[in-house]
Amino acid sequence: MSAFDDKERSRAYGPFGVKGVRATARVISACIAGLWLISAGGCPSKAAQDSNTPSGRRTQDSNQPPTTDSQQPVTNNQQPPTVTHYRYKVVKTYPHDPQAFTQGLVYEDGILYEGTGLYGQSALTKRDLESDKVLKRERLPRQHFGEGIAVFRDKIIQLTWQSQTGFVYDKNTFRLLKEFTYPGEGWGLTHDGKQLIMSDGTATLRFLDPNTFVETRRITVRDSGRDVTLLNELEFIHGQIFANIWSSDSIVIIAPETGQVTARLDLTHLWPVSERPSPEFVLNGIAYLPKSNHLLITGKCWPKLYEIVVSPRPAGEQQ
Numbered sequence: 001m002s003a004f005d006d007k008e009r010s011r012a013y014g015p016f017g018v019k020g021v022r023a024t025a026r027v028i029s030a031c032i033a034g035l036w037l038i039s040a041g042g043c044p045s046k047a048a049q050d051s052n053t054p055s056g057r058r059t060q061d062s063n064q065p066p067t068t069d070s071q072q073p074v075t076n077n078q079q080p081p082t083v084t085h086y087r088y089k090v091v092k093t094y095p096h097d098p099q100a101f102t103q104g105l106v107y108e109d110g111i112l113y114e115g116t117g118l119y120g121q122s123a124l125t126k127r128d129l130e131s132d133k134v135l136k137r138e139r140l141p142r143q144h145f146g147e148g149i150a151v152f153r154d155k156i157i158q159l160t161w162q163s164q165t166g167f168v169y170d171k172n173t174f175r176l177l178k179e180f181t182y183p184g185e186g187w188g189l190t191h192d193g194k195q196l197i198m199s200d201g202t203a204t205l206r207f208l209d210p211n212t213f214v215e216t217r218r219i220t221v222r223d224s225g226r227d228v229t230l231l232n233e234l235e236f237i238h239g240q241i242f243a244n245i246w247s248s249d250s251i252v253i254i255a256p257e258t259g260q261v262t263a264r265l266d267l268t269h270l271w272p273v274s275e276r277p278s279p280e281f282v283l284n285g286i287a288y289l290p291k292s293n294h295l296l297i298t299g300k301c302w303p304k305l306y307e308i309v310v311s312p313r314p315a316g317e318q319q
């Protein structure tokens, strides 16, 4: 069920009611963002004290707003594209394993696939969304810190943080089919139906061939002429890339052709930072529910998943 009333639904779903309707990336993203839900979850308090937790990440203050580097201000006279701001409404919550240090989240046909991190605790897990029952789990070797996942056709691909190693599993059996390597760090992962899209903690998103894992192109994500760094968990929805920014409660919506941020979704109040046991427990999970056009949102060691519906923020409305 949708939380939209007819007016809201019309605003949110309008451009997607007819397949093949094309519009500018800005308009598309603005309309798309009106569709979604987010869910959140949590992690064990011991995780925050785990010496294996990457120090480079834990030193970040999760109270800080989304980090955007400013070395590259706009240098010409072009007006930067307008960025649409969205608000959200929680329509349902689900339990989320508070031991799950969420790094990747995908929903498909009632099943929630989740990749989790930390050395010695990383895993790939398959759960029934409604019951939270674990249907299957595959643990990673201790030397790997699990990161983003993507369900691509009959396979699941999982990245690792600094091992430069990716794993390919059979979607149904979780049998490990192959490993592959890539340069740099692995953070988030999604796909557009043809190519994998990965983040690495910078403002860069790489596109990879899903069979060879060779990089085919890359984009730099920018907002108002400035690089948007620390892009983390990803979800490709209706032609746009959703990315949450590590250590913040913000999601940016990105045009895959240009890297331009076309919209933002502020989730500050979903699970307030002040209520989290650790600053490590950041928002980090975006999945899409296609039947309702809602988003599922969770985070590292969050106790809940949040199903949310999103709509454009009225002009003048404060955050």
Ligand SMILES: [Ca+2]
Binding pocket: 104, 105, 106, 189, 190, 233, 234, 235, 285, 286, 287
């Ligand atoms: Ca995702």
